[in-house]
Amino acid sequence: MKTYEFDNMNPDATVLRGVSPLVVEKPRALSHVHTYGGESKFFEGLTHGKLYATRCTNKGSGCVSAESGEMYLPPRVYCPDCLERMEWVELKNPKAKIHTHITIKYPGAFNRLPLPAHLISVEIEGVVTIMMSYLVGAEPKIGMEIEPRFNTTKPTFSILDLHWVPKGYKGR
Amino acid sequence: MIRFTEKNLRVPKQMRPVYVVAGGQSDYKKHYPEKKTEELAVEAFKMLAEENNLKVDGVLGLKGYIQSAFYGHFADHFGDQLLGESVIHDRLGLDPMPNIGVKTGGATGGSTVWMAANAIASGYSDCTLALGWERMDEVGTQEGNHYIACAADKDWETELGHIYTGYYALMAQRYWKVFGKESDAFRRTMAKISVKNHGYACSNPFAQAPMRLTVEDVLKSPIVADPLRFLDACLMSAGAAAVLLCDEKTAHELSDHPVRLYMGAGTHTLRTADRRPMEIPLLPHEEKDEEIKRYYKEELSHIDRYPGFTGFLAARMATYFAYRMAGIENDPCDELDVLELHDAFTISDIQTYEDIGLRPYGRGPEYIESGDAFLKDPETGKRGRCPSNLSGGLIGNMHAVGATGIMQIVEVLWQLQGKWGQFHADPKMWERFGKTKPADFEDLQVSDAKTGLAISHAGVGSHVTAAVLRKED
Numbered sequence: 174m175k176t177y178e179f180d181n182m183n184p185d186a187t188v189l190r191g192v193s194p195l196v197v198e199k200p201r202a203l204s205h206v207h208t209y210g211g212e213s214k215f216f217e218g219l220t221h222g223k224l225y226a227t228r229c230t231n232k233g234s235g236c237v238s239a240e241s242g243e244m245y246l247p248p249r250v251y252c253p254d255c256l257e258r259m260e261w262v263e264l265k266n267p268k269a270k271i272h273t274h275i276t277i278k279y280p281g282a283f284n285r286l287p288l289p290a291h292l293i294s295v296e297i298e299g300v301v302t303i304m305m306s307y308l309v310g311a312e313p314k315i316g317m318e319i320e321p322r323f324n325t326t327k328p329t330f331s332i333l334d335l336h337w338v339p340k341g342y343k344g345r
Numbered sequence: 346m347i348r349f350t351e352k353n354l355r356v357p358k359q360m361r362p363v364y365v366v367a368g369g370q371s372d373y374k375k376h377y378p379e380k381k382t383e384e385l386a387v388e389a390f391k392m393l394a395e396e397n398n399l400k401v402d403g404v405l406g407l408k409g410y411i412q413s414a415f416y417g418h419f420a421d422h423f424g425d426q427l428l429g430e431s432v433i434h435d436r437l438g439l440d441p442m443p444n445i446g447v448k449t450g451g452a453t454g455g456s457t458v459w460m461a462a463n464a465i466a467s468g469y470s471d472c473t474l475a476l477g478w479e480r481m482d483e484v485g486t487q488e489g490n491h492y493i494a495c496a497a498d499k500d501w502e503t504e505l506g507h508i509y510t511g512y513y514a515l516m517a518q519r520y521w522k523v524f525g526k527e528s529d530a531f532r533r534t535m536a537k538i539s540v541k542n543h544g545y546a547c548s549n550p551f552a553q554a555p556m557r558l559t560v561e562d563v564l565k566s567p568i569v570a571d572p573l574r575f576l577d578a579c580l581m582s583a584g585a586a587a588v589l590l591c592d593e594k595t596a597h598e599l600s601d602h603p604v605r606l607y608m609g610a611g612t613h614t615l616r617t618a619d620r621r622p623m624e625i626p627l628l629p630h631e632e633k634d635e636e637i638k639r640y641y642k643e644e645l646s647h648i649d650r651y652p653g654f655t656g657f658l659a660a661r662m663a664t665y666f667a668y669r670m671a672g673i674e675n676d677p678c679d680e681l682d683v684l685e686l687h688d689a690f691t692i693s694d695i696q697t698y699e700d701i702g703l704r705p706y707g708r709g710p711e712y713i714e715s716g717d718a719f720l721k722d723p724e725t726g727k728r729g730r731c732p733s734n735l736s737g738g739l740i741g742n743m744h745a746v747g748a749t750g751i752m753q754i755v756e757v758l759w760q761l762q763g764k765w766g767q768f769h770a771d772p773k774m775w776e777r778f779g780k781t782k783p784a785d786f787e788d789l790q791v792s793d794a795k796t797g798l799a800i801s802h803a804g805v806g807s808h809v810t811a812a813v814l815r816k817e818d
């Protein structure tokens with residue numbers, strides 16, 4: 174295919190892929206400034222080795238979440254039932270196990286997980302939700318007991334700063 | 346919400362009957378550089394206007410009836426165009442009649458028809474167009490997977506691999522372990538769905554992936570995310586589909602064979618993480634069945650939490666409403682003659698059989714193994730009770746996301762109208778798409794089909810619509 178010089182700001186930016194039908198490639202690099210807002214406490218917590226959940230304290234209001242006292246992880250700023258502000262609770266030494274799991278070998282663009290990656294859904298005692306995360310240090314199994322690890326040295330300020338290892342595992 | 350009131354569960358009402366009158370489609374391809382999206386949309390609309398035996402003078406005659414348009418397009422970033430609805434509306438020449446875009450991920454097509462149906466039911470319009478499209482061929486596979494993964498929660502899921510198949514497979518793996526017991530028999534049942542749907546695609550001139558396969562072919566295809574293999578997964582497509590909806594008077598003015606439409610919808614949390622346990626909302630036939638109620642209460646509740654990762658509550662709610670609207674009170678396999686289901690993956694197809702009541706929860710594979718799912722059971726040669734995805738579905742025919750739910754309704758419409766052959770058997774239809782009608786072509790018209798169902802499904806179950814179509818006596 175003939176190479177064309179394009180008279181624009183970045184002459185390498187447009188690539189002719191084919192003619193009749195005409196197909197051109199338009200590469201682009203963009204940046205997005207992301208806001209964590211009221212969930213900042215959770216993501217900042219990970220970088221300090223802390224795992225935070227939330228719970229509703231609006232007892233006596235008819236709120237199901239407040240009555241059950243169960244925690245939410247992913248945490249929520251507002252209770253999904255009564256929409257009152259939830260209370261942050263640090264989960265120390267959470268009792269957790271694998272609810273389900275899957276191994277990823279071919280991720281999508283922008284992946285930062287080391288491959289192959291073991292995605293897991295995590296059941297935690299006292300937590301009504303089953304959060305998604307990843308496992309390091311073993312092949313996952315449903316029911317496997319696990320404990321959290323945190324990326325405190327070179328944080329990504331994302332959910333990747335939390336991962337799980339088998340209970341009693343010595344490594345990172 | 347896990348506690349319902351009677352008001353929450355009130356059976357939705359159409360203030361006047363809604364009819365599906367005509368349908369049209371482009372063909373579907375993975376790569377379609379020779380046509381722009383707008384061209385595919387125009388082709389679907391022209392088929393709708395010109396080839397459905399409408400009692401009007403072609404496109405110009407039909408345009409004289411259309412008062413509003415509903416457009417389904419899943420992904421602005423795939424299209425690289427915001428307000429694509431306006432582009433399509435202009436190319437169809439329908440300005441300045443009002444249009445609106447509808448977006449609910451994989452269920453976009455179904456939701457678009459749902460909104461259009463409500464416009465008829467309310468009396469806002471007497472005749473409205475629902476048209477959907479997608480093209481996913483302008484980015485590479487990795488970018489495409491990232492784009493699709495953007496339909497997961499960006500902070501809590503997308504970062505974990507940027508691959509939607511993985512999030513889906515987490516649910517599949519749970520079902521596979523808890524209800525499938527990781528058995529070879531269950532794995533083979535999954536494979537049979539791929540064999541069935543790729544096989545039915547062989548008699549569909551619109552279809553992207555006609556294939557004559559064996560169970561072994563599916564089991565030997567590359568692993569995507571265990572237990573899902575390449576041939577367990579749906580296609581990525583470019584294409585468009587359209588339906589015309591009308592009130593009773595206009596429907597009969599335009600067509601001798603309009604079909605009644607009832608639509609229900611449901612949703613569930615985008616993050617599977619957030620699916621809190623609850624009691625199973627019962628479908629009408631389950632409510633009357635003491636044995637199923639006992640099984641759910643005494644056995645199933647000890648096996649896994651509901652809906653957990655194994656049931657799609659959105660699909661359950663969509664049929665909870667749609668069956669009651671349409672008066673489907675008995676075993677849906679007895680009441681429904683033809684189905685188009687959202688077979689994103691073989692295993693999610695099985696999960697859906699349970700949500701929509703083809704089998705009780707935990708027993709979905711029986712719908713395949715009994716032969717009910719086939720027009721003709723390949724093992725016994727017997728006619729199945731309610732065959733599904735005779736178009737080839739998302740696995741064999743197409744998944745041009747915004748068009749998918751509309752394609753399903755078009756296929757069910759043509760089945761109920763007895764027009765399946767008109768659009769699939771004519772050698773000219775094959776030639777139109779540069780194909781030759783195959784020697785092993787099968788007649789897939791369901792004889793005496795009276796009632797059909799189309800299920801449109803998003804994400805890992807974030808939105809589902811259920812469309813019940815019924816032929817008039």
Ligand SMILES: [Zn+2]
Nearest residue numbers: 229236252255
């Ligand atoms: Zn509350």
